[in-house]
Amino acid sequence: MTSPAYSSASQWYREGGQASHVRTMKSPGGILDLLEIEGQAGDRSRPAVPDITLYQDVHGGCRIRGDLGGGRFGLTTKKGGIVLAAPNFATTTIADTSHRVRCLAFPMAQWESVLDEATSGRFSSDSSYVYGRVFDCPNIRSALRNLWALCDEQGAPSGLLARAAGCEILAELCRLCGAPLGPTKGGLAPWAERRCLELMRARLSDDVSLDELAAEAQLSPFHFARMFKQSLGVPPRVYLTRLRLERACDLLETTDLPVTEIAFEVGYSSNQVLARVFTKHRRMSPSDYRRAVRDPVRQISMSAKGPALATFEVQQ
Known part of the structure; x- marks a missing residue:
């Protein structure tokens, strides 16, 4: 393997020769790097970066060939298919078709000790047989989908959300790489x-x-x-959203605080972010919720149309 030419995948995609193909980039404090890349057929090779990097084909049907650290390969991806690229390896990737991929990079400085502890030292980033294979892993697909949904709702995810999602995905990667985690012996005391x-x-x-x-x-x-x-x-990231919405509901019901102030109070960066999260899980805006709970007639009407105002679910 060659020495890293860039400090991270994020730096390469910001500053390297393919920067014009990047459509979205979200990096929560260096814990995870999230990118969406779109381009035509051509050479998509990348210099060495010290990250384990997942690539997910958004649409499917992309024909690619090259070497991601596990030897030469050629394949046609399926929608949602995931391939893994090795850290500290200058990858060779030729796309024979146009493509749109989502990239999730784990900076090894942030995650190596976590992986070692989780697998009692059995995880190795040199497990070359996993690189360049297509993984059809429902758990990883679900975690990636939820992570991107959070980005759409809230912008770059918070440190807690990013770290917790990374742990979920790495647990599956450990299993796929032949270093499965031991069973959890029980919940929290x-x-x-x-x-x-x-x-x-x-x-x-x-x-x-x-x-x-x-x-x-x-x-x-x-x-x-x-x-x-x-x-x-539920994972910590889901429970955090649940607590934030419960507190927002309480403030909407019992105070006259502006929605913007409530958003800051429960940890969201703006009233627009709170509105997106609230509408997704409560099927109404914060302002509509406030009016409904303070108007008994409207409360009865809205309760008849959907879930009770006092309950909600946060998707995993």
Whole structure:
């Protein structure tokens, strides 16, 4: 393998020869690099970067050939198909058709210790047989879809959301690379669950990190994320959205604070972001919700048309 020519995949796609093909780029604090790339047929080779990088074909039917670190290959992708590129390897990729791909890069400086701990040192980024293969992994597809949906709703995801989503995806990559994780022995201890939820509620307006929550539970971030889901039924990122919406509903019902101020109070960057999240999960805008809960006649009318105002679901 060659020495890295760029510090990250994000730097290459910002500054390299293919920068004009980048349509979307979101990088939450260097935890994950999220990009969408669109281009015509041609050479899409890339210099070495110290990231494990996933590429997902958005439309399918792209004919590509080259070497992503696991030897020469040639294939036609399917919609949603995922291929993996090795870190610290100058990839060769020739696209014979136009294409639109989503790229998710894990900077190894952020994730290597997590991977080592999660697999008791069994994970190796040199597992060359996985690079250049097409993975049909429903769990990774679902996690990527949810991560992009969060980006569409909220812009660059918060550190907690990015870290938690990365842990979900890496758990599947470990399995695919032959270093499966051991079974989770149980959920969070009652004291740990209580303290973590208290911290999340107290820090709704901040970007509380997965590492902080894990430290509160005296666990590693990777194992905390898995045990949290076992205890609460959903990943930390989903539970955080649930808490934010519950608090927003409470403020809309009981205060006259402007929607913009409520958005900041529950951790969203603007009233537009709150409105997108709120409308997706409550099927109405924050302002409509406030009017409905304060107008008994309208509340009865709207309850008859859909889910009860007091309940909601946040998709996983």
